Amino acid sequence: MPAIGAALDNNKTEEPYWKRVFSGFEKSQEWMRQCKPDVAIIVYNDHASAFSVEMIPTFALGCAAEFPPADEGWGPRPVPVVKGYPALASHIAQSVILDEFDLTICNKMEVDHGMTVPMNLLFGKIPKDGHWPCPVIPLAVNVVMYPPPTGHRCYMLGRAIKKAVESYPEDLKVVIFGTGGLSHQISGPRAGLINSKWDKAFLDNLSKDPQKLVKIPHIEYMREAGAEGIEMVMWLIMRGALDDKVDEVYRFYTVPASNTAVGHIILANRAKASGRKPAVKHKRAAARTKVDRIRG
Amino acid sequence: MAREQHDYDDIPGTFVFDAERSREGFGINMFCMSLMKDENRKAFKANEAEYLKKFKLTPEQTEAVLKRDYNRMLELGGNIYFTAKLGATDGHSFQHLAAVMTGNSQDDYAKMMLGGGRNIEGNRSRTGKNAPSKFLAAGGGQPAAAKTAKAKPAAKPKAKVKAKTSKTKSRSAKRK
Numbered sequence: 001m002p003a004i005g006a007a008l009d010n011n012k013t014e015e016p017y018w019k020r021v022f023s024g025f026e027k028s029q030e031w032m033r034q035c036k037p038d039v040a041i042i043v044y045n046d047h048a049s050a051f052s053v054e055m056i057p058t059f060a061l062g063c064a065a066e067f068p069p070a071d072e073g074w075g076p077r078p079v080p081v082v083k084g085y086p087a088l089a090s091h092i093a094q095s096v097i098l099d100e101f102d103l104t105i106c107n108k109m110e111v112d113h114g115m116t117v118p119m120n121l122l123f124g125k126i127p128k129d130g131h132w133p134c135p136v137i138p139l140a141v142n143v144v145m146y147p148p149p150t151g152h153r154c155y156m157l158g159r160a161i162k163k164a165v166e167s168y169p170e171d172l173k174v175v176i177f178g179t180g181g182l183s184h185q186i187s188g189p190r191a192g193l194i195n196s197k198w199d200k201a202f203l204d205n206l207s208k209d210p211q212k213l214v215k216i217p218h219i220e221y222m223r224e225a226g227a228e229g230i231e232m233v234m235w236l237i238m239r240g241a242l243d244d245k246v247d248e249v250y251r252f253y254t255v256p257a258s259n260t261a262v263g264h265i266i267l268a269n270r271a272k273a274s275g276r277k278p279a280v281k282h283k284r285a286a287a288r289t290k291v292d293r294i295r296g
Numbered sequence: 297m298a299r300e301q302h303d304y305d306d307i308p309g310t311f312v313f314d315a316e317r318s319r320e321g322f323g324i325n326m327f328c329m330s331l332m333k334d335e336n337r338k339a340f341k342a343n344e345a346e347y348l349k350k351f352k353l354t355p356e357q358t359e360a361v362l363k364r365d366y367n368r369m370l371e372l373g374g375n376i377y378f379t380a381k382l383g384a385t386d387g388h389s390f391q392h393l394a395a396v397m398t399g400n401s402q403d404d405y406a407k408m409m410l411g412g413g414r415n416i417e418g419n420r421s422r423t424g425k426n427a428p429s430k431f432l433a434a435g436g437g438q439p440a441a442a443k444t445a446k447a448k449p450a451a452k453p454k455a456k457v458k459a460k461t462s463k464t465k466s467r468s469a470k471r472k
Contacts, residue, residue, distance in 0.1 A: 002390070003390075047377045048325075048328075048329065048375070048377040048378050048381070052325070052326070052329050053318060053321075053322055053325040053326065053329070053375070053378070054326075056318075071332070073332060073381060073384045144313065144375060144377060145313055145314070145315065145318045145375075146304075146312050146313055146314040146315070147314070183413075184413075185310070185414075186376055186390070186394060187310070187311065187313075187370055187376035187397065188309050188310045188311050188367060188370055188397055189308070189309030189310075189367065189397060189398055189399065190307075190308060190309030190310050190398075190414065190419055191309075191394045191397050191398050191405075191414075192394065192398060192405060192408055192409060192413050192414040193413060193414045193416060193419065194409075194412060194413025194414065194415075194416075195416040196412070197416075197428070197432075198416070198429065198432055201432035202432060205432065212431070212432070215431065216431045216432070217431075218304075219303050219304050219307075220429050220431050220432075222304055222307055222310070222312065223304070223306075223307050223420055223421070223429070224416060224420070224428070224429045224432070227307070227310050227311075227312060228376075255412055255413060256409040256410065256412070256413060258390075258391075258409070259390070259391070259394060259409060261413070
């Protein structure tokens with residue numbers, strides 16, 4: 001993932017290797033341009049940037065007005081400061097805590113490539129002095145120290161977020177990104193692991209049978225998709241925020257992007273009988289994002 | 297006290313950064329985090345052994361860092377996102393670390409990734425639990441609207457991960 005960021009930042013996207021990776025996101029960016037969300041909730045994992053080993057929150061919700069890009073050792077990525085949406089963030093926090101989830105509230109937080117690279121992949125490359133197209137509510141999930149929250153816990157948090165968004169007094173168009181994965185292992189002698197069969201089955205079941213995914217125990221993720229593939233559990237937050245029935249609108253998958261498999265899925269809520277516009281959710285199976293629209 | 301046993305210990309070539317490792321590796325990870333600051337990188341490079349004394353490492357951890365034994369660092373509680381910062385301080389890309397940990401040259405590791413990565417077959421289990429996961433039966437048709445780019449074909453089955461972790465078996469003997 002940092003390599004994808006480096007390719008963007010160093011203008012390598014037209015090189016054949018990277019063109020293969022970035023080309024799959026052109027449709028996604030077009031979709032996002034058409035969608036014009038009012039806010040994006042981005043579920044992602046920090047990589048020893050905002051969070052050290054001193055404090056390891058399971059679910060950290062960014063409620064600040066802005067989130068600067070972190071210096072990960074080469075200066076902060078040359079991307080715009082991410083604007084937050086404090087009013088909706090605090091509404092979500094309150095609703096979700098009362099639904100018995102234990103959130104850490106972050107009123108000051110930097111965001112690393114785990115969030116800003118998916119943003120580039122969906123919003124396009126934007127210069128540092130430009131603006132992202134919408135504000136963002138970051139939700140950082142601990143996947144660094146085992147165990148991360150369970151698939152079931154993630155899914156239920158997604159449902160609680162959906163409920164919170166739907167109860168917000170203002171009618172906003174909200175997308176939610178799920179990021180992390182796909183299969184990869186970057187540590188130990190087994191580094192370099194890729195499991196495309198697993199990735200495909202995971203992507204298939206997001207629309208076909210999400211409850212199957214919710215039941216996957218952590219050891220299965222780590223065994224089949226790599227120790228770091230456990231990040232895929234975060235997608236279930238995004239999936240939980242979608243309706244039970246969704247349609248797959250677009251999918252892209254390629255191997256490799258540096259050390260990982262990269263994929264992207266866009267899922268759409270099925271049109272409701274009430275005549276409301278269908279909410280579209282994007283899931284990016286990338287080495288990161290899934291994007292979903294909860295309310296349209 | 298011997299390290300607790302876990303089901304995931306069965307996964308070959310893998311050191312899971314669990315709560316026990318996190319506790320034991322606090323010093324290694326805090327050391328690595330300190331390298332985010334330029335003045336610390338300079339101080340470390342000036343005298344590595346001296347710099348490390350600040351972090352209350354065990355002799356084994358100190359040795360692993362000084363030798364840049366990246367697998368041993370993981371085994372002793374270092375986390376890869378943190379040890380990568382040590383690599384960066386040495387001017388090493390992540391693929392250099394991956395090459396060291398997998399016992400490959402950087403070129404061979406890169407070739408393996410271009411070929412579709414390390415195959416899962418033969419790399420699931422130390423104890424012969426080699427059947428694919430029951431949780432995700434592969435396949436199932438895709439909805440008509442979806443477009444799928446072909447995934448690159450997986451490379452022919454790679455050699456099993458070599459058991460470079462024989463040290464782990466002696467852990468329990470070494471611990472109090």
